[in-house]
Amino acid sequence: MEENIGMPPQSLFDAMDSYIGERAANGVFLDGGGLHGTEDAVNFVVRQGEVSRVDGPYAEAKEVVGGWSLLDYPTLEEAVADQQKFAELHAEHWPEVTVVATLRQISEGPGDDAEPSGA
Secondary structure: EEEOOOOHHHHHHHHHHHHHHHHHHHHOEEEEEEEOHHHHOOOEEEEEEEEEEEOOOOOOOOOOOOOHHHOOOOOOOOHHHHHHHHHHHHHHHHHHHHHOOOOOOOOOOOOOOOOOOOO
């Protein structure tokens, strides 16, 4: 999401409480939360075998990760359909901002089949 856009409206918080509550009740929602802005962030950069620490804020940051969630769906199709609902909540309750909701699968390591249980 965009950096420094302010607090989401209460209606989005209320809608997300319901959305997450339903998924927690049926065992899909495992964990998640919001993230603070980049003003206190610390990055560790590995470049050519050397590690350096870079403290925020980052002037070049235009978009940041605002939150995360870990969900477990029986199929990738169900995960994609539910991610659409998640994005629609933001469109309905906070239409003035740009939010990119990204769905990624958890890798089980080398040789996983690209659709592990828990999309």
